[in-house]
Amino acid sequence: GAGVSQTPSNKVTEKGKYVELRCDPISGHTALYWYRQSLGQGPEFLIYFQGTGAADDSGLPNDRFFAVRPEGSVSTLKIQRTERGDSAVYLCASSLMGDTGELFFGEGSRLTVL
Amino acid sequence: AQRVTQPEKLLSVFKGAPVELKCNYSYSGSPELFWYVQYSRQRLQLLLRHISRESIKGFTADLNKGETSFHLKKPFAQEEDSAMYYCALSEYGNKLVFGAGTILRVKS
Numbered sequence: 001g002a003g004v005s006q007t008p009s010n011k012v013t014e015k016g017k018y019v020e021l022r023c024d025p026i027s028g029h030t031a032l033y034w035y036r037q038s039l040g041q042g043p044e045f046l047i048y049f050q051g052t053g054a055a056d057d058s059g060l061p062n063d064r065f066f067a068v069r070p071e072g073s074v075s076t077l078k079i080q081r082t083e084r085g086d087s088a089v090y091l092c093a094s095s096l097m098g099d100t101g102e103l104f105f106g107e108g109s110r111l112t113v114l
Numbered sequence: 115a116q117r118v119t120q121p122e123k124l125l126s127v128f129k130g131a132p133v134e135l136k137c138n139y140s141y142s143g144s145p146e147l148f149w150y151v152q153y154s155r156q157r158l159q160l161l162l163r164h165i166s167r168e169s170i171k172g173f174t175a176d177l178n179k180g181e182t183s184f185h186l187k188k189p190f191a192q193e194e195d196s197a198m199y200y201c202a203l204s205e206y207g208n209k210l211v212f213g214a215g216t217i218l219r220v221k222s
Contacts, residue, residue: 003157004157035212040123040214041214041215042118042200042202042212042213042214042215043158043200043210043212044212045209045210045211048209056209058209059209091158093158102160102163103160103210104159105157105158105159106157107157108157
C-alpha cells in the first residue's frame with residue numbers, strides 16, 4: 001500500500017503483559033515517528049528515528065517503552081509490564097527526510113490495558 | 115516548554131457561516147506552526163503550514179507573533195469541513211507539539 005501501515009489496529013491486553021506495535025512507513029521515507037494519543041488529547045511525541053537510529057527519544061515516558069528500527073524501514077514499539085495508563089492510540093508517522101512539515105500518519109494502533 | 119492551546123473543544127457553525135478555529139502557543143523563539151485535520155474515519159493529515167502562506171480548501175492561517183496565535187479561518191464553511199482540527203508547533207527538527215484539538219461541526 002502507499003500509506004503508513006500499522007498493526008495491530010486493536011490490541012487488548014492485561015496489566016503486566018508485554019506488547020509490540022508495528023509500523024511500516026511509506027517506502028523511501030527515512031524519518032519515522034511514534035506518537036501517543038490519549039482520549040481527548042492531541043498526539044504526544046514519543047520517539048523519532050532518522051534511518052536506523054533513534055535521533056530523539058525524549059518523549060518516551062519511562063524505561064518500559066522501547067522502539068527499534070533495525071533496517072531503517074519497519075519499526076516496532078515495545079511496551080513492557082503494561083499498565084492501565086498505557087491505554088491509548090499509538091500513532092506512527094513517516095516523512096521523506098527530517099522535514100517535520102508534512103508527517104504522513106498511519107491509522108494507529110488502539111491499545112487497551114485491562 | 116512549548117505549549118499549544120486550542121481553547122474550544124467543539125465549534126458548531128451553519129453552512130456558509132465564517133469559521134475561526136483558535137490556536138495560541140507559547141514559545142520564545144521562532145516557531146513553525148501547522149494545522150492538521152482528521153476527517154471521519156480517515157487518518158490525520160497536514161492541512162497547512164504557516165511558512166507556505168497558502169490557502170488550502172479555502173482555509174488560511176496567519177501567524178501573529180505579537181499575540182502568539184495561529185488561528186485557522188475560512189470565510190464560508192462547508193459541510194465537508196466537519197472534522198477534528200489540531201494546531202501543532204515545531205520549535206526545531208522533527209518533534210511536533212499538538213494542541214488538544216477542536217471538533218468543527220458544520221450544520222446544514
